Amino acid sequence: MTSSIQQNTPVSLKNVVIDNGFWGARQANNREHTLPAIKHQMEITGRVDAWKLDWKPGQPHKPHIFWDSDNGKWIEAAAYSLMTHPDAELETYMDSVIDLIAAAQQPDGYLNIFFTAVEPQNKFKNLRDWHEFYDAGHLVEGAVAYYEATGKRKLLDVMCRYIDTIDANFGPKEGQKRGYDGHPEAELALVKLYHATGEQRYLDLSKYFIDERGQQPLYFDQEAIARGEDPKQYWAKTYRYCQAHIPVREQDMATGHSVRAAYLYSGMADIAAETGDEALKKACMSIWDDLNEHHLYITGGLGPAHANEGFTVPYDLPNETAYAETCAAIALVFWAWRMFKLDPDSKYIDTMERALYNNVLSGVSHEGSHFFYANPLAAFPNVTPHGQWSGIVGDRDYRRSEWFDCACCPPNLARLVASLGGYIYSTDTDTLYVHLYASNHAEVEVNSRAVKISQQTDYPWAGQIRLGVDVDQAGRFRLGLRIPGWCRAYTLKVNGEALTTAATKGYVLIDREWKSGDEIILSLEMPVERVLPHPLIRHDAGNIALQRGPVVYCIEEADNGNNLANVIIPQDARMITTFEPDLFDGVSVINVEAQRSTTDWKGGLYQPESAQHLTRVPTAIKAIPYCFWANREPGEMRVWIREN
Numbered sequence: 001m002t003s004s005i006q007q008n009t010p011v012s013l014k015n016v017v018i019d020n021g022f023w024g025a026r027q028a029n030n031r032e033h034t035l036p037a038i039k040h041q042m043e044i045t046g047r048v049d050a051w052k053l054d055w056k057p058g059q060p061h062k063p064h065i066f067w068d069s070d071n072g073k074w075i076e077a078a079a080y081s082l083m084t085h086p087d088a089e090l091e092t093y094m095d096s097v098i099d100l101i102a103a104a105q106q107p108d109g110y111l112n113i114f115f116t117a118v119e120p121q122n123k124f125k126n127l128r129d130w131h132e133f134y135d136a137g138h139l140v141e142g143a144v145a146y147y148e149a150t151g152k153r154k155l156l157d158v159m160c161r162y163i164d165t166i167d168a169n170f171g172p173k174e175g176q177k178r179g180y181d182g183h184p185e186a187e188l189a190l191v192k193l194y195h196a197t198g199e200q201r202y203l204d205l206s207k208y209f210i211d212e213r214g215q216q217p218l219y220f221d222q223e224a225i226a227r228g229e230d231p232k233q234y235w236a237k238t239y240r241y242c243q244a245h246i247p248v249r250e251q252d253m254a255t256g257h258s259v260r261a262a263y264l265y266s267g268m269a270d271i272a273a274e275t276g277d278e279a280l281k282k283a284c285m286s287i288w289d290d291l292n293e294h295h296l297y298i299t300g301g302l303g304p305a306h307a308n309e310g311f312t313v314p315y316d317l318p319n320e321t322a323y324a325e326t327c328a329a330i331a332l333v334f335w336a337w338r339m340f341k342l343d344p345d346s347k348y349i350d351t352m353e354r355a356l357y358n359n360v361l362s363g364v365s366h367e368g369s370h371f372f373y374a375n376p377l378a379a380f381p382n383v384t385p386h387g388q389w390s391g392i393v394g395d396r397d398y399r400r401s402e403w404f405d406c407a408c409c410p411p412n413l414a415r416l417v418a419s420l421g422g423y424i425y426s427t428d429t430d431t432l433y434v435h436l437y438a439s440n441h442a443e444v445e446v447n448s449r450a451v452k453i454s455q456q457t458d459y460p461w462a463g464q465i466r467l468g469v470d471v472d473q474a475g476r477f478r479l480g481l482r483i484p485g486w487c488r489a490y491t492l493k494v495n496g497e498a499l500t501t502a503a504t505k506g507y508v509l510i511d512r513e514w515k516s517g518d519e520i521i522l523s524l525e526m527p528v529e530r531v532l533p534h535p536l537i538r539h540d541a542g543n544i545a546l547q548r549g550p551v552v553y554c555i556e557e558a559d560n561g562n563n564l565a566n567v568i569i570p571q572d573a574r575m576i577t578t579f580e581p582d583l584f585d586g587v588s589v590i591n592v593e594a595q596r597s598t599t600d601w602k603g604g605l606y607q608p609e610s611a612q613h614l615t616r617v618p619t620a621i622k623a624i625p626y627c628f629w630a631n632r633e634p635g636e637m638r639v640w641i642r643e644n
Contacts, residue, residue: 008341008428011444014083014148016421021439022460023420025585026361030417031081033368038074038410039093041403047071051100053117063113065131066408069185071101072138073411075155079145080418091150098146098155101139105158109165111139124169124177125227128220128234128242133181133209136162137189144189144196145415156196163193167205172212179219180209182242183260187267188334191274203274210271210280213264214239214247241308249279252286254295257310258303258323259408262331269338281342288339292351298531298545298639299362299552299626300355301375303328315536319378319640326363326372326409329355330416337423340435344428346506349435350485352423356436357460357550361627363413366584370400371410372630377554377639379630399630425453431478433507437465447477451514460549461579461588463487463524474515480507481522486549489525494518524549528575528590533640543640544569546590546623548577553590553623557635560621567621568595568642583624584631590623594641 018024042048046061047070055063078094081087105111112132115123124132140163143155170179190206193199212219220239221231239245241256243264254261265287272280294314296302301324303310304317309325336352362375379398403410424436425444432446432453441454452470459465469479483490483503492499492508495518501508510520526549533540546553555564574593579586595616603611629637 008344008426008433010337010422011425011427011442013080013419013422015444016424016440016442017084018421018438018440021457023438023440026417027084027420029366029368030077030414031085031087034364034410034414034417035077035081035090037369037402038077038414041407041410042070042074045403045407047407048097048100050113050117051097051104053104053113055117063118064405065114066135066406067113068111068135069131069138070407070411071097072135072140072142073408073415075142076138076145077411077415077418079142079149080415080422082149084418084421094146095152095154098152098158102154102158105161109161111136111158111162124179126223127179128182128223131181131183133166133186134183136166137186140186140189140193144192147196159193160197160199163190163202163205167201171205171208177219178212178215179223180213180244182220182244183257184209184213184243184264184267188263188270188338191267191270194274203271206267207271207275210248210268214244214250218244220244236308241310249283251283252290254287254291254302254311257308258328259309259325259331261310262302262328262335266331266335266338269335269342273338273341284339284342288335288348292347296351297322297324297359297377298354298533298547299324299358299375299377300329300332300351301325301359301377302332306374315534315538317537318539319638320376320380322374322376322378324359324375324377326360326375327412329359329363329375330409330412333360333416333423340426344433344505344507346482346503347485349482350506353436353484353550354552356420358552358626360413360416362629363409364417365400366628366631370402371404371413372400373404373406373409376637377626379635379637381634381636399634430476431480431509433480433482434467435482447475449473449475449477451477460551461586463490463526463549465522465524467520467522469514469518469520470516471514474513476511476513479510479514479520481510481520482507484524484550486529486547487524487526491523493521528577530569530643540640542643544643545639545641546575546592548588548590551588552626552639554626554629554637554639555621555623555641556629556632556637558632559624560619562636563596564636564638565642566597567619567638568597568616568644569621570595571644584628587625587628592621592623594619594621 018027047067050063050067075094078090082091106116112135140159143159147153147156170177187206187209190202194203224231242260243256248268265284268280269284272284295311297317303323303325305312306323309323332355333352336348339348359375363372424440425442426433427444427446430447432444437457437459439456444451450472454468455465457465483506529547531545531547569592576591577588578591579588596619597614597616599612599614626639
């Protein structure tokens with residue numbers, strides 16, 4: 001196996017403490033409200049007790065094929081929280097859950113709630129639809145995280161035994177099935193397991209799943225025939241849905257179910273980085289470019305369609321009916337992070353940041369216990385994001401829910417927020433990269449020396465970041481500060497002296513002899529931007545969006561009244577940013593001198609223009625961060641607003 005493409009290593013979450021500020025508040029909310037809310041729902045829906053494997057027909061809480069994955073992500077979220085904020089009570093409870101999981105493992109190593117307690121005759125019979133490897137992958141990620149957080153190997157050993165069972169049954173060797181999962185996820189999880197254990201066979205199994213996908217004869221056809229089914233009757237009509245229509249190295253477009261896609265592309269990037277596979281790297285980069293040029297919402301959402309929970313055609317980005325699943329944006333964060341390892345360019349972190357501050361955080365309420373599955377960019381009374389009438393006269397919903405039958409999003413979101421510190425820094429041989437800006441302090445190793453770095457900032461509400469450096473002894477290394485793609489101008493000072501260094505691939509690289517007490521002040525200009533849509537995005541023609549820094553804004557009925565489609569922002573409109581400390585615990589809002597079109601309409605639905613008197617009246621509107629919409633009284637919402 002060839003060597004890795006390059007060595008860029010994330011700074012461990014254990015070594016980064018987010019002190020306060022925007023992400024400090026989000027993480028505290030995650031610990032104090034989101035994790036307990038998920039625990040409550042996991043218990044009352046039977047997801048925890050299901051590991052006892054005692055469900056009988058006719059009883060409530062029939063296990064589902066993906067309950068294992070909910071458990072895995074929840075364990076992972078708790079583990080990340082424990083890494084930075086030890087909690088003996090939480091750890092004891094998680095140990096009791098892990099005991100249940102370990103007791104549920106079968107003598108041959110197999111581990112799955114549904115296919116042990118409900119349909120044992122169907123183990124490994126339908127990888128295309130039934131999520132067994134996907135479930136295993138999330139449990140592996142939870143096991144690795146819990147081992148890293150606590151040093152306890154019980155769940156890790158359980159998952160190693162289960163993966164060994166999968167490895168014995170699937171692969172290219174004689175007598176093995178040449179299968180892979182219809183819902184990718186195990187691929188990236190196996191790379192984590194490889195790093196946690198040092199066992200090469202786990203990396204090899206991940207690479208096999210990547211290599212085999214889409215190869216002829218198609219495994220999903222073969223297993224369908226073995227079940228007595230006609231492969232042509234596949235409900236999704238095409239294996240593009242699960243990215244198995246052609247081998248992955250031949251793929252160059254984002255396609256199919258968006259969560260499956262981004263998990264697969266994350267695994268592809270992992271294997272490309274681990275093995276130095278240039279063909280795989282090229283495929284990752286082609287698909288990345290297609291996503292960002294043709295399919296990505298301004299909020300970092302992806303997958304516009306409810307029908308396939310995924311991609312359609314280029315520039316198809318509807319607003320009220322946007323699916324933009326929370327899990328898809330989270331998976332995009334994972335993929336973007338891995339793409340930087342393949343190609344250290346800030347464009348990947350720009351996309352990651354766009355998703356983080358907008359589509360991801362929209363997925364959870366401000367108070368932390370209600371969740372969005374889909375994240376539309378416009379809402380109108382009685383219309384759901386799936387384009388269907390809600391059926392309730394006077395209903396003002398679209399609101400977040402406490403839980404879902406398919407509850408993939410809540411624990412997924414919780415694990416990402418809890419692990420945010422692990423996305424701030426990375427290192428290579430002689431460079432410490434600063435990717436995200438948030439108040440924190442961290443301990444890292446760069447160029448064989450211990451370095452302490454800290455940030456103090458009100459980002460994303462303000463653009464000044466103050467960084468402090470302490471070293472065990474003076475030494476030379478490079479500090480790479482990301483200049484976000486949205487930033488048009490910036491200033492940089494080191495120990496009070498201005499530094500004029502151009503950014504390289506989006507990073508200002510400061511190469512100098514560092515000593516304890518050195519201070520860097522990076523000031524990013526952060527005006528309100530009027531963002532135009534691509535001319536081929538038919539849904540947004542004649543509209544603009546408002547963005548300030550990484551934050552996309554929206555207008556809500558709660559601030560601006562109804563009929564938001566009639567709001568117009570003239571090209572010369574004055575915009576003033578103010579900080580409201582009592583709104584969502586403190587956010588920057590944009591106050592706009594806008595207009596509203598009005599008419600004293602007479603007649604039926606359609607009238608000649610000459611018969612109506614159309615006017616525009618001045619109106620003051622307030623835009624709030626999109627991620628905080630739907631936290632007050634229900635009503636209309638829009639991201640894209642008419643211009644002229």
